[in-house]
Amino acid sequence: MSATDRTRHRRLREQGRTDREALFEVLRAGFVCHLGVVVDGDPMVVPTVYGFDSGHVYLHGSVAGRSLTRDATACVTVTHVDGLVLARSVFEHGVNYRSAMIYGVPRALEGDEKLAALRVLTEHIAPGRWEHARPPNRKELAATTVLAISLDEASVKIRRGDPGDQADPHDVWAGVLPLTRAWGPPVADPYTTRPVPEHVLRRTGEPF
């Protein structure tokens, strides 16, 4: 991961990180990104699921219609909101968050590479699911676009901790209101006759 001009942190320099482990931590902690592309000169931002390995983030083509233009740079942003920062001054209010931004030209995958990436994506979102569910058939594979974007140009921003405006003489309650995410109990659909399998229970027990 290298800092290019646009992924070098201009404003919140102290929060910027460019090491790979920080990037992987942010990517591991979620499964929905916001994909930015340019359509007819204007930006379009769509939420979509992702998976990743050591070199790439993978997206699939549920948004393929028009958003995944080939040979043009896309921006993939993953954000976790960890809390509200309630400061002494309105000006210093903010958010505790972890966010990764990746720039790259998406490459459409085919054949074995496409199937492997779909597996990585599925196993990231729902570990154990690739073996449990019915694998994609030829027709489904043909209807799915799978794209790889290199992690070479990426950056991470993290804000943690207290407001930091303790020197402000305005005497109010200041601190952080943490925001957490949690899995609820699995809800089987009305046609399922099996008990909840281990891989689903494991998913709910994971910190997220």
Place this chain on the structure above:
Amino acid sequence: MSATDRTRHRRLREQGRTDREALFEVLRAGFVCHLGVVVDGDPMVVPTVYGFDSGHVYLHGSVAGRSLTRDATACVTVTHVDGLVLARSVFEHGVNYRSAMIYGVPRALEGDEKLAALRVLTEHIAPGRWEHARPPNRKELAATTVLAISLDEASVKIRRGDPGDQADPHDVWAGVLPLTRAWGPPVADPYTTRPVPEHVLRRTGEPF
């Protein structure tokens, strides 16, 4: 709110909604959006806080440096991830979500309009905070860019419920793994001597 060509739902038509109430419901349920802009021809997607009223979404200038180019269209997307949809086939796996997408040319606010928008933004993120915390002074106001984007061109997509591939003969556990967000108990910073005020406790008790 009107459906233009780019906010008319092409792929998931059954999930699209264009009524205002659906838009407000999605905007009420969060406070961080993903802002998409075009920088040097490429898309950039940054997370930032927002507020809104009946006609506009408001952003402030913590991201003003280069992302909020004037006189160019921006895309604001707000997404809530409500659960994982675990289907019988890998192909039918998906996410339950609520998402709003707003297109518009940001307008920088000044004077009373700027202050009013900052108040709307602050009160959306942390209700009761505008009266409790120190209001912005002249210097802080000058350092803050506040932008309004009209809600005229917006759309909402919602996916709810079961996988829907019950006809697939592959016999596995299928259903939904709900994902929820919750506020944790407020954490005062070490310099705060007051008890947690009511407006903070109220925030944590709100459904989110």
